[in-house]
Amino acid sequence: MRLPMSARSAGIGLVLIAIILRLGNGRGFGATEYAQLTVDGLRSGSIYALIAVGFVVVFNVTKVINFAQGAFVMLGAMITADVYSRSLTGSDLLNLVIAASIAIVLTTAVGVVTDIVFMRPIRKSNDLVKIIVTVGLFTALEGLALLKWGPNALRLPAFNTFLTDNPRDTNYRPFGLLVKGQSIWIWLATITLLIALSWFFTKTMKGRAFRASASNELAANLMGINSVAMATVAFGLAAALGAVGGILIAPATAPIYDMGLRLGLKGFVSAVTGGLRSVSGAVAGGILLGVIENVAAGVTKAGLRDIWSAVILILVLLYRPEGLFAGKRETEKV
């Protein structure tokens, strides 16, 4: 991927790195500590990436920033934890597979219904109305989750616990680093999903039709592509991606009805960092945000963590509103 950073952006980046090294030095951090912070950042970054792709997919087809995306993440995590806790079969692993499948299917259905019932009728309204409706949908889904599951957190064990007898021994320690077992699951699932998505978009007929609709609705219509149906597909796809993100991150936190806001907005910042229209940009944005945030939080106060995504958002909007990773062609157009 090309990173034609302007001199100014590069300058800002260098200054940030210098500050981070200076602060970390004060705590006696060496290479191991920075590597550890990066490894941990890579895993939340992967989750942000999945959520961000959901934003991009919907935005490309409908031109709507779907703030309900965070609710899809929450639903994925909550439904999985709920179904898992019911122990439908004798095997924990099988229970997880069943729970995750139900969660993905149900959340996707929620995404599809969301589009058909709420977004379709306001298809011709202006974008602000649509965005406000998605915020309303987010609040409604969160409220429903509170009704269903109450205010207390649920729990989903780390996936590695299904492969070992000792539930507290699920991690790996290469080169003095701690790599949590769940991180491996997160990375493998994210990579698999992104490859499958890329294959779908570039190699299949329906995937091309989807991209065509995202690129030029008018012309796509003339090719017999129903852009209204494509919007529904986009919402379903975004919901499925969000649900997978939620399921993967659930063991790292205690899933709770209001977990969607924070993750949803991290995904949004990642998508904007990547230019809001590009899937690969969103992935890069998510990973970058996850790493920067975790390293910065590691050397400063972690209570400031959420400020870093705000800083990134503002810098991107000020200096590179087309996204950090916009290729040469876009840059020339601007």
Add this chain to the structure above:
Amino acid sequence: MENESEATHDPTVGRDCAPNDSRQKGKDVKTKNVWYRATVTLIAAALVASACGSDSSGSAGDDASSETSTSDVTGDTSSDDSDSPVTDDGDAEVGSTYRIGIAVSATGPASGLGAPEQATFQLIEEQVTADGGVTGPDGILHPVEFVFLDNETNPDAAASSMSRLITEDAVDIVLGGTTSGNSLAMLPIATENETPFVSLASAGSIVRDPESGEVRRWIFKTVHINDNVAELVASYVGARGSSSVCYLAENTGYGQDVLNTASAAFDAAGLEIAFSDVFEREETEFPQTVSIGAAGCDTVVIGSLMPAAVNANAALLDALPDVEVIHTSGICNGGFLSLDPTVVEGVTATCPKLLVPPDSLPDDDPQKSVLSSYRDAYEQFSGEPVNSFGGHAWDAGQWALLALGSLEDGLEGAERRAAIRDALESEVDGFVGTGGVFTLSADDHVGIVDTKTALTTVRVVDGAFAPLPESDWAN
């Protein structure tokens, strides 16, 4: 209805619309997640504004309020007679009705605390109603009416519930608050309207103004202050021979307060805090563990509520399996044990005595009988296992009844409220409660003279809280 008095300093007007966009915030610290709150709240506010715009008649008391219906029966039948003596009950001479306002977090993120508080107040209401009320020193029986509002774990809603209880329901005393953030939002209104308020939250700043250092005249609380926790933690760590700890606090009002008080108390005990930091409730990564590793701590104190306390505990265990973890009293309920039993096994916490079975307490413990009888009454009434939050509500309710029972007949309005306030300071004297042995005075509005009447160290053994007597600390 727009009179000019200070009572119309009225957050209620905004309140009827506020809860719509506030549920997702649900935390009691303003600095949290400021940036995206701003973004989304702006949009949400637009949504709410448009929804409210259609019926902005401006009158405060509309029906969309969050007043719960628990006590509607009593509320409806006697809502207009607060100053006309009821004489239909022939036995004793009956005086005017006393009104106790309750505003706990029945919903929202802190409803895990608020629900048992609410149930306990309902239990007390049932008992008092069965008695017909409280009898004063002059032998006159006064019916007691309970008015329940839900503060939704939201400082705005909490402030307006206080406001409504005072101005519309004309209560004589308010009990509740649940979280420190809510209590801090409610207390200026109580002070302004000279109404006694007994909080159920932990922060010391609730009863003592941190700026001036003065005791807040109208505000009391039944919960041990976090200084008590810090004191106990410091003695425990000292007994184990450590001279430094690391401290992780949840980024909420509670977490900030336990951290701040610990800084002072540990310093006094000669215990160094080698590293401290806060973390978010929904955190998925804990970069703090890297700094804790670099600082070389072998003991980490986690000052947090559920469920964040378990998240932080799990992350610590993953990164640094050998450190000893100590929790503060924020986790002292069953959810801590059940969320992830593999994480919390073996950890130590400082908890109210209610958390351990009464049988395990020594027989000479003065609180043994009250702990045991409240436990039985609560579990029978609510069908849920007992927890310390309900215990704090029990103590608050008993304080209120003690004070009301000391009043002479004939007091009304501001005069009555002032008498109740004075009575709290004089009547709660060696009161044996679930959360401590209390002696209130003008200088002390918590009244726990001996920390060890409020808290005990416990350890999680086989998925349950087991008492950890001082003699076992070094093991």
Add this chain to the structure above:
Amino acid sequence: MSGRVSLEASGVSKVFGGIRALDNVDVRVDEGEIHGLIGPNGAGKTTFFNIITGFYRSDGGTLTFQGEDISQSTPAELAQRGITRTFQNLQLFEEMTVAEHVMVGYHRHGTAGFVAGLLGTRHARQEHRRAVEMVDATLERFDLLGIADAFATELPLGHQRRVELARAMALQPKILLLDEPASGLNAVEAAELMELIRSIRSGGTTVMLVEHDMPVMMGLADTITVFDFGISIARGTPAEVREMPQVIAAYLGEETDD
């Protein structure tokens, strides 16, 4: 020529904010012909195109395609029936290659559903293979094989027009509506275009054409309908139309200044 009616509009009107852009126009296109639509600027030709292809709804009159009413159909439905068009200002897909454009055009012949596409079922894969063969044939026909993997929006205008045409033909339409296909092309490119359009017609596709370039129009069209101020004023072969006094008047009225 079969002589059967392909597209028929009768009494079609369109009002924009009180102005009658089309007033009761009648147009009949027979199957297999190249039908031209001419008229001075603002005569309503593009509006008419937009009504036929479902982007506007007519305010009156009837519109049929092969005898069936199409006045309420959406562009996507019309495309499924075999009606498509090109635009005067090109409408290509950004970040998609020439080959992908053609493949999207072929889209309506796919039957594999979304889930099948996502899962890569055998049916979906077979379909994909057939599509690739068809795409190669179309690219060859429109002389685009050499630039099949280039991003379409980065090509010179003449190529872009060919891509748009190829994409439209991949749909295998029954009728193709071309809006000013020769605009911006030089004489050589225009001649190539005329050849392509003739070959499209001889492949069995009816063509309807709006074009300002009179030599192109007169050289291609079998029949011409003339619009003026939203009214259809004449119909006939190019030779007939050229001689009609009302047509001369309409054009003289516009072009005396030249």
